[in-house]
Amino acid sequence: MIKRLCFWLRADRLGPDIPITHLMLYFPALMRMICSKRFNGFGEGSEFRPGAYADNCSSITIGKNVAVRPGTMLFAEKGDGVPGRIIIEDDVLLGPGIHFYCPNHSYKDASRPIPEQGYFYKGDIVVRRGAWIGAKSVILSGVEIGEHAVVGAGSIVTKSVEPFTVVAGNPARLIKRLR
Template sequence: MIIDNPQWIHFGNHCGLSDDVELCVGFNKDVTKEKEHPDLIIGNHVWIGRNCHIGCEYEIIIEDYVIFGPMVHVTDRNHYYEDVTKPIELQGEFGKGKMTIGAESWIGFGAQIMAGVNIGRHCVIGAGSIVTKDVPDYCVVGGNPARILKRYDFNTQKWVKTNG
């Protein structure tokens, strides 16, 4: 297990971390411009599965009762790459602001949630999905890039397939 800068990680009650989890919270003044430091906030009853990686340089909030399957990747930052005369590693990083993973959501095996994406409440992110856009509450998404496959209809009280 790797935990960088635990002073900026806030755990709720009854959380679990499986083997080989990486919680990498780093300070980058270019990303964390208006904040004193980054924050990774993990709510109550959160389970983070084996080989998951969370990279945080601004703010990521994981609300209560979220489940991460194995090998999930979440990040709130990206690398600059525009200058072809410099290695990408030397060009720095940029963030897209605060991210939230809503309460009661399930993030499937190998899913990736990219910088700037917010996941709504009670969502299912299908295995292997690459989530590049916000996901509203009560949705099932899947694919690369992920798209909405089902939504919960409160009038009929059923999950309804979408055209995705």
């Protein structure tokens, strides 16, 4: 039991499999303390809600006034345990169930099973200030979502999104410019 408790307190992740995450719902001060220690940065007024999951927290930066909602998953690694980065700037609005993936499976060799081919990594994921990402969207490696950009719910974002634009779909495409 002590071994397990030590793991929960030291793990570089937060989520439903880490019981202390559930306590954060009832004790906001505990949530702030845990997130400030686990994440690379955790801004004032931000929340990490129970039901969200973050792996490699030390490679994730969350700006001010950001709520990471239930069902959201942040995977900040390049693959095989090598850290990538996820940076979410100030005043970003995140819907529930968004998935951020820094690594992606390699699939170039058709003669080998995909799980045996390792991973590829295009770059960090950056969400600029004031952006809004709709529920159940997927953000892939190397994507930058521009300032005040909007990503429609359920979108699969494979390429960077320009500032002040609206994108949606699979793959996400330009819907309109806000300026």
